[in-house]
Amino acid sequence: xxxxxLGGLGLLLAIFFIWQxxxxxxxxxxxxxxxxVFPIIIAVLVGLSSLAIFFKPDDEPExxxxxxLFEVGLTIVVMIAYAYALPTAGFVVSTAxxxxxxxxxxxxxxxxxxxxxxxxxxxxxxVFHLILGLSLARGPWGF
Amino acid sequence: MDTLxxxxxxxxxxxxxxxxxxxxxxxxxxxIIGALPGLGPSNGVAILIPLAFTLGLPATPALILLxxxxxxxxxxxxxxxxxxxxxxxxxxLMTTLDGYPMAKKGMAGEALALSGIAxxxxxxxxxxxLVFLAPQLVKVALLFGPAEYFALFALAFATLxxxxxxxxxxxxxxxxxxxxxxxxxxxGQTGVPRFTFGEVHLYDGIDFLVAIVGLFALSExxxxxEHRGTTKATGDASGIKLGRxxxxxxxxxxxxxxxxxxxxxxxIAGVLPGAGAxxxxxxxxxxxxxxxxxxxxxxxGDPRGVAAPEAGNNAAAGGALVPMLALGVPGSGTTAVxxxxxxxxxxxxxPLLFTNNPDVVWGLIAALFIGNVMLLIMNIPMxxxxxxxxxxxxxxxxxxxxxxxxVGIYGISGSTFDLMVMVLFGVLGWLLxxxxxxxxxxILGVLLGNQMEANMRRAMTISxxxxxxxxxxxxxxxxxxxxxxxxxxxxxxxxxxxxxxPRTDSEADPD
Numbered sequence: 305x306x307x308x309x310l311g312g313l314g315l316l317l318a319i320f321f322i323w324q325x326x327x328x329x330x331x332x333x334x335x336x337x338x339x340x341v342f343p344i345i346i347a348v349l350v351g352l353s354s355l356a357i358f359f360k361p362d363d364e365p366e367x368x369x370x371x372x373l374f375e376v377g378l379t380i381v382v383m384i385a386y387a388y389a390l391p392t393a394g395f396v397v398s399t400a401x402x403x404x405x406x407x408x409x410x411x412x413x414x415x416x417x418x419x420x421x422x423x424x425x426x427x428x429x430x431v432f433h434l435i436l437g438l439s440l441a442r443g444p445w446g447f
Numbered sequence: 448m449d450t451l452x453x454x455x456x457x458x459x460x461x462x463x464x465x466x467x468x469x470x471x472x473x474x475x476x477x478x479i480i481g482a483l484p485g486l487g488p489s490n491g492v493a494i495l496i497p498l499a500f501t502l503g504l505p506a507t508p509a510l511i512l513l514x515x516x517x518x519x520x521x522x523x524x525x526x527x528x529x530x531x532x533x534x535x536x537x538x539x540l541m542t543t544l545d546g547y548p549m550a551k552k553g554m555a556g557e558a559l560a561l562s563g564i565a566x567x568x569x570x571x572x573x574x575x576x577l578v579f580l581a582p583q584l585v586k587v588a589l590l591f592g593p594a595e596y597f598a599l600f601a602l603a604f605a606t607l608x609x610x611x612x613x614x615x616x617x618x619x620x621x622x623x624x625x626x627x628x629x630x631x632x633x634x635g636q637t638g639v640p641r642f643t644f645g646e647v648h649l650y651d652g653i654d655f656l657v658a659i660v661g662l663f664a665l666s667e668x669x670x671x672x673e674h675r676g677t678t679k680a681t682g683d684a685s686g687i688k689l690g691r692x693x694x695x696x697x698x699x700x701x702x703x704x705x706x707x708x709x710x711x712x713x714x715i716a717g718v719l720p721g722a723g724a725x726x727x728x729x730x731x732x733x734x735x736x737x738x739x740x741x742x743x744x745x746x747x748g749d750p751r752g753v754a755a756p757e758a759g760n761n762a763a764a765g766g767a768l769v770p771m772l773a774l775g776v777p778g779s780g781t782t783a784v785x786x787x788x789x790x791x792x793x794x795x796x797x798p799l800l801f802t803n804n805p806d807v808v809w810g811l812i813a814a815l816f817i818g819n820v821m822l823l824i825m826n827i828p829m830x831x832x833x834x835x836x837x838x839x840x841x842x843x844x845x846x847x848x849x850x851x852x853x854v855g856i857y858g859i860s861g862s863t864f865d866l867m868v869m870v871l872f873g874v875l876g877w878l879l880x881x882x883x884x885x886x887x888x889x890i891l892g893v894l895l896g897n898q899m900e901a902n903m904r905r906a907m908t909i910s911x912x913x914x915x916x917x918x919x920x921x922x923x924x925x926x927x928x929x930x931x932x933x934x935x936x937x938x939x940x941x942x943x944x945x946x947x948x949p950r951t952d953s954e955a956d957p958d
Contacts, residue, residue: 307559310882314620321627324642331637335904336912338639339634342900346630350623364898365881376669380874383665383849386864390857392792399853403846406668424847425835428854438501438858 311358319352394443457809477519487536488520490663497855545752569758573765625892661872713759717766721777727763728756
């Protein structure tokens with residue numbers, strides 16, 4: 305079933321891609337091929353392989369149970385939140401929180417996870433910023 | 448003798464204090480990256496690229512650092528294969544078959560030392576192969592016009608899909624996805640925006656470094672999250688005694704022919720576009736099994752079964768650098784990542800690299816020789832140090848990997864948008880891996896898409912829109928035929944070959 309969904313989505317993607325390619329505005333100077341043809345060739349490739357996947361699916365992969373999927377989803381949300389938090393809260397604080405969360409969800413007991421998060425954040429800060437001189441996100445406190 | 452002169456010049460470049468230091472750091476980090484399950488050559492190198500880039504290293508030192516990591520990871524993968532029965536990375540998968548039984552027999556130290564020597568032999572001779580084969584390939588490549596390049600790119604995708612994948616349709620889909628992603632942004636030839644949906648951030652296109660780190664490194668975090676609590680990838684090496692760290696001479700003598708054959712096979716597998724070190728070690732092991740396994744000792748801890756895949760994968764690692772440097776078409780996942788590094792530094796690999804930037808090429812090759820010796824020294828007497836690193840549990844390791852990925856990408860652009868795109872690629876990579884869609888064609892597509900299109904359109908401009916120009920020269924016809932059969936034959940002529948490759952769920956890491 306998963307492969308059939310993949311094939312179906314691939315086909316929709318290919319159609320969408322071709323439609324978007326026809327909408328590309330051509331400029332008045334152009335080469336004989338133009339900017340539309342190659343994307344359309346690619347879309348046809350995607351479409352054909354999607355059809356093949358749809359009609360000849362592989363064995364079903366092992367999907368995790370719903371609670372795990374939910375957790376993966378939650379982690380994605382945390383990572384996006386991290387991306388937004390970086391410029392406002394600074395590197396060390398946001399990294400410590402995110403790393404602690406990840407470590408906790410990967411099976412570390414909460415207290416140890418907080419310590420691990422702080423250690424990872426400070427470790428990266430020391431190695432990459434203080435020693436190697438990489439610029440990291442600066443927060444209100446300068447780190 | 449030009450080649451040897453060039454190589455000597457290369458040594459003069461590589462033998463600076465800074466470059467030697469970088470090679471040493473690279474080898475050390477590489478061995479750790481290879482040894483840790485869940486981190487392999489391609490995601491290890493992927494995480495380090497943005498860092499090398501933001502640290503402002505010039506091309507040669509940066510490349511020396513990263514290829515040392517690449518070679519090092521090929522050495523390191525065997526450590527957890529032998530001690531934990533968990534391949535540290537995909538190419539080391541075959542090493543588990545005889546390595547772990549050897550360790551259980553109390554010969555862990557001998558297995559580690561022997562595989563270290565086999566790795567050295569494979570990598571050493573493959574680097575010589577690189578020295579002599581790459582310049583020859585460059586001579587051929589100088590005859591290439593745009594039409595031939597277009598055919599060559601098609602060939603790379605076709606063999607990648609045909610030989611190295613289980614499901615050709617999925618490989619084709621992956622390639623299409625990658626190429627499609629490459630189309631996003633302003634068209635280089637006419638200056639019109641494509642697939643940008645009015646989003647200014649997309650005008651520059653999707654940065655391939657963002658895509659690579661997301662697909663390879665972040666998706667790994669999701670895989671671990673999904674498998675939390677299962678025994679997968681959490682091993683216990685504390686119970687295993689290393690024993691003596693030198694293989695008896697008789698064992699070396701017994702395995703010498705195996706190493707020689709495996710090196711040759713691995714090198715050839717590496718040079719073929721699209722087939723990397725995993726295939727190299729697989730072919731080496733299966734051929735050796737067929738040739739010398741008369742007493743059916745393979746799989747029960749036969750030293751030859753340890754030497755073959757290790758010589759094979761390290762030789763393939765060197766071989767895969769040949770098409771990457773000489774043609775600009777990578778032969779494996781990690782060389783694709785190295786190609787990304789070169790492109791990020793504004794260096795276009797290919798035949799002109801050898802004439803325009805000989806310092807980069809020969810400095811790199813010399814560094815590979817030096818690194819290889821360093822690796823041999825590190826990997827035999829100091830192997831117990833790496834064994835200790837293996838005991839770091841993934842629940843501490845993976846958060847650090849994720850955070851370093853974010854640091855690297857943020858360091859390049861300082862933009863939240865790129866981080867979002869990286870997370871998106873992480874999710875995409877996780878889904879594709881669950882569905883058994885290979886990631887290497889995606890990366891190759893993102894990397895080569897614009898060049899592929901540019902070559903096609905250049906050929907069309909020369910021929911004034913006559914499509915038959917793509918198939919006009921004997922060289923391009925040959926490439927197309929090779930591409931066609933490389934893709935079709937594995938489908939038609941049976942899956943007997945690849946289907947024997949054991950399927951792993953953690954095929955996390957394409958080499």
